[in-house]
Amino acid sequence: MGEQNVKVLGNWGSPFSRRVEMALKLKGIPYDYQEEEPYGNKSPELLKSNPVYKKIPVLIHNGKPIAESQVILEYIDQVWDGYSILPTDPYQRSLARFWAKFIDDKAMPSLWNAMWAKEDEQEKTLKEAKENLEMLEKEIEGKKFFGGENIGFVDIVANFIGFWLGTIQQVLGKEILTKETYPHLSNWAEEYVNCDIIKQNVPPKERLFTLFKLRHEAGF
Structure with a gap:
């Protein structure tokens, strides 16, 4: 250790x-x-x-x-020993790395672009974001967390989708990730943010809301 x-x-x-x-x-x-x-x-x-x-x-x-x-x-x-973040099985570990890379390389950037896109870019960026969410929706179906019954590597990497995205949606009045459109991913997000460890390690929602509100008002 x-x-x-x-x-x-x-x-x-x-x-x-x-x-x-x-x-x-x-x-x-x-x-x-x-x-x-x-x-x-x-x-x-x-x-x-x-x-x-x-x-x-x-x-x-x-x-x-x-x-x-x-x-x-x-x-x-x-x-460090103790809680396992990555799966111990080599194949499952490789899958976790794949989905984590997918989130950072494709899902997060597309969601960010879709939320803040200018009017002439909204259709294209929204289409890409939805396609990426559909892939994550299929991956999480039938699971409590991406890591199975416990929070793992992919869940931690997906923290933007689980918490930050909802705050941005509130600020901008846009809805991309909802229970109607992506029920499994929405259930995951609820489970995720209600975990004690996660609650302790996400920003205060009011402060984050203010940050994004100021960004929106500044036209960024």
Whole structure:
């Protein structure tokens, strides 16, 4: 088991940063936290710890930095015993990695684009977002979580869909993910946000709502 000298460089509103904290909490690993400005001045520690991408999150374990949220999740699962984040079966583990990559490479970007698209781009972006949600709807059907009966790697990676998306929908008055359109995915999201560990590691909804409201009013 790894020594517990752990620090997270993150941001309160970032789903990528919150993934790391969720994993550490699931493992029961204490850690120090340093708040970073995602678009403002980068701290010297962040620039030193992640000189390639210069962004959060970064996990620093015994002085050694690890960057990129999915890489960090795998590291946490390998270093510390206890709660299993990735499946132990090699085939199931490969499937989890596949769906996590799908979420980061396709589902999240398409949903973000669909929510904030300009009028002339709305039809195209919405079509792509819905196609990606349909794939996740089929994958989650018959399951409590993507990880089975317990929250796992894919569930943690999907935190934007489980929590952030609903807040953006409220701010913009748009509905993409609903019980009528994607019942299985909606049930998953409800189960997900009602888990104690997840409740403790998502941003305050009012604060997140204000953040996106200001973004919307500014025309971003």
